[in-house]
Amino acid sequence: MASTAIFGRDFNRAIIAVGDWSAFAWHAVSGLHTRRHQPGTLLAVCYSIGVMSVPVIVITGFFIGMVLAVQSYGQYHNLGLDTWIGSMIHQSVIRELGPVLAATMLAGRVGSAMAAEIGTMRVTEQIDALACLGVDPVHYLVVPRLLACMLLIPLLTIVANVAGIIGAALICLTIFGIDPHHYWQHGRDFVDIWDVVLNLVKPVTFGAFIAIISCDRGFNCKGGSEGVGRASTQAFVWSFLAILILDFFLGLAINSIKTRWLDMEMIRLTS
Amino acid sequence: MTKAAILELERAGLEFGSNAVLRDVSLRVPTGETVAIIGESGCGKTVLLKLFVGLMTPTSGTVAFDGQDLGKLSERELILRRLRMGFLFQGSALFDSMSVYDNVAFGPRALKKFTEKEIDERVQARLAEVGLPDGVGRKTPAELSGGMKKRVGLARALALDPDVMLYDEPTTGLDPIMTDVINRLIAEVRRRRPITSVVVTHELRTVRAVADRVVMLYPLRRLQPEEPQVIYDGPADGLEGSSDPRVRHFVAGDSEGLIGE
Numbered sequence: 001m002a003s004t005a006i007f008g009r010d011f012n013r014a015i016i017a018v019g020d021w022s023a024f025a026w027h028a029v030s031g032l033h034t035r036r037h038q039p040g041t042l043l044a045v046c047y048s049i050g051v052m053s054v055p056v057i058v059i060t061g062f063f064i065g066m067v068l069a070v071q072s073y074g075q076y077h078n079l080g081l082d083t084w085i086g087s088m089i090h091q092s093v094i095r096e097l098g099p100v101l102a103a104t105m106l107a108g109r110v111g112s113a114m115a116a117e118i119g120t121m122r123v124t125e126q127i128d129a130l131a132c133l134g135v136d137p138v139h140y141l142v143v144p145r146l147l148a149c150m151l152l153i154p155l156l157t158i159v160a161n162v163a164g165i166i167g168a169a170l171i172c173l174t175i176f177g178i179d180p181h182h183y184w185q186h187g188r189d190f191v192d193i194w195d196v197v198l199n200l201v202k203p204v205t206f207g208a209f210i211a212i213i214s215c216d217r218g219f220n221c222k223g224g225s226e227g228v229g230r231a232s233t234q235a236f237v238w239s240f241l242a243i244l245i246l247d248f249f250l251g252l253a254i255n256s257i258k259t260r261w262l263d264m265e266m267i268r269l270t271s
Numbered sequence: 272m273t274k275a276a277i278l279e280l281e282r283a284g285l286e287f288g289s290n291a292v293l294r295d296v297s298l299r300v301p302t303g304e305t306v307a308i309i310g311e312s313g314c315g316k317t318v319l320l321k322l323f324v325g326l327m328t329p330t331s332g333t334v335a336f337d338g339q340d341l342g343k344l345s346e347r348e349l350i351l352r353r354l355r356m357g358f359l360f361q362g363s364a365l366f367d368s369m370s371v372y373d374n375v376a377f378g379p380r381a382l383k384k385f386t387e388k389e390i391d392e393r394v395q396a397r398l399a400e401v402g403l404p405d406g407v408g409r410k411t412p413a414e415l416s417g418g419m420k421k422r423v424g425l426a427r428a429l430a431l432d433p434d435v436m437l438y439d440e441p442t443t444g445l446d447p448i449m450t451d452v453i454n455r456l457i458a459e460v461r462r463r464r465p466i467t468s469v470v471v472t473h474e475l476r477t478v479r480a481v482a483d484r485v486v487m488l489y490p491l492r493r494l495q496p497e498e499p500q501v502i503y504d505g506p507a508d509g510l511e512g513s514s515d516p517r518v519r520h521f522v523a524g525d526s527e528g529l530i531g532e
Contacts, residue, residue, distance in 0.1 A: 124362055126364050126365075128326050128358075128360065129427075130366075131326060132357075134353060
């Protein structure tokens with residue numbers, strides 16, 4: 001009986017939390033077109049989210065590419081398929097590792113910082129002060145961050161992808177001595193423009209979720225410095241879980257769209 | 272004839288989950304009056320102030336500003352009412368990413384009704400009004416002392432010429448001299464403009480210096496269900512002679528009966 005009551009209470013809380021988060025997300029998204037964006041505010045946020053993240057993203061992408069090359073070379077070499085390693089690396093980086101690891105790094109770097117900054121503003125009553133001065137705090141604080149994450153995380157993913165491809169090529173071509181012509185030829189054959197474009201849907205979605213989850217944690221921060229720390233941790237953990245879950249469903253959707261497009265293309269060519 | 276109330280609580284209550292902070296509190300603040308709200312920490316003074324400005328919504332009863340129930344206003348209408356109220360926060364709540372000048376200019380800029388020149392004149396006038404020296408506008412909040420932060424917070428709250436000023440613990444954490452400076456500023460603000468003020472404090476010096484009327488709240492956790500939460504409503508000079516021992520203990524700073532709670 002007691003466990004049923006506890007389950008019921010927790011379920012109730014979970015439903016309320018999802019409802020609150022959805023209302024917060026809608027409030028923020030509605031501000032994307034109703035709020036007049038202030039270039040100064042947006043540029044400052046873009047600088048902090050975008051420019052400041054470039055070094056960490058380049059290093060992450062570069063090492064992902066190199067690790068991928070080192071770990072997979074042995075298997076491809078044993079099968080005599082050395083030059084095909086480029087196709088596997090380019091597909092892995094562009095479809096999965098680039099978007100997911102770039103988003104994970106940004107959830108850690110940008111998401112935690114946003115939650116901590118907004119959380120500090122909450123506990124020091126700066127958010128209440130914004131409301132008292134006639135400003136909608138969600139539109140003022142969340143909308144520029146949401147916009148910046150949706151615009152810049154795809155660009156940062158492209159940077160991570162390029163860094164990953166360069167890192168892998170460096171190992172494969174200089175250390176393992178794979179023939180460059182065939183390496184790049186196979187790499188190009190297995191990745192088309194659809195892969196690149198459709199897989200940019202992922203970072204746009206990841207960016208939106210990182211921004212909304214992190215800002216929501218900051219807005220709901222309670223209890224002084226301990227609360228700010230908790231909000232910052234929750235922002236990363238919840239963003240990371242959201243990235244993994246969204247990656248699965250977006251992967252299914254993107255594959256389905258691509259298969260459908262290939263079928264239509266085949267029908268067009270044969271008719 | 273009774274003056275019209277610009278702020279009014281009607282049987283207002285507020286609960287956070289199972290924790291009740293206010294219960295059936297009714298309070299009228301007539302136009303032009305300065306009301307001090309006193310009471311122990313945790314009795315709901317700050318919450319009451321946040322109800323007035325619409326930052327919190329009562330779970331029962333109503334809050335009215337200038338005769339209009341805040342609960343029945345749209346978000347846009349509520350923002351317009353808020354602009355007629357200035358709020359000095361306990362920790363000043365200055366935007367730490369901005370300079371002092373930009374903090375004071377924030378409200379007029381957000382309103383988008385003034386030119387940059389008009390905003391500049393307004394900011395300089397408010398900084399001078401609270402006694403801040405030239406050049407302080409370029410500083411960041413982190414470079415200011417506690418007393419200066421309070422003064423900047425007051426200048427920012429006054430930047431839109433509010434009809435009502437709400438002060439949340441304006442002198443807490445300040446030395447006696449700075450406490451006197453802030454008390455004089457509150458009195459001066461009232462002398463210079465037709466403003467209604469609500470001052471939440473537990474400093475009796477502040478109460479005596481600025482208040483026309485004092486309201487004392489008592490923590491709900493120490494009240495019986497049928498007892499009223501407002502235990503004193505009258506002039507400041509009647510506090511010591513109150514017939515209620517709880518009021519006299521508070522004024523005298525006497526913790527008798529509270530040890531071990």
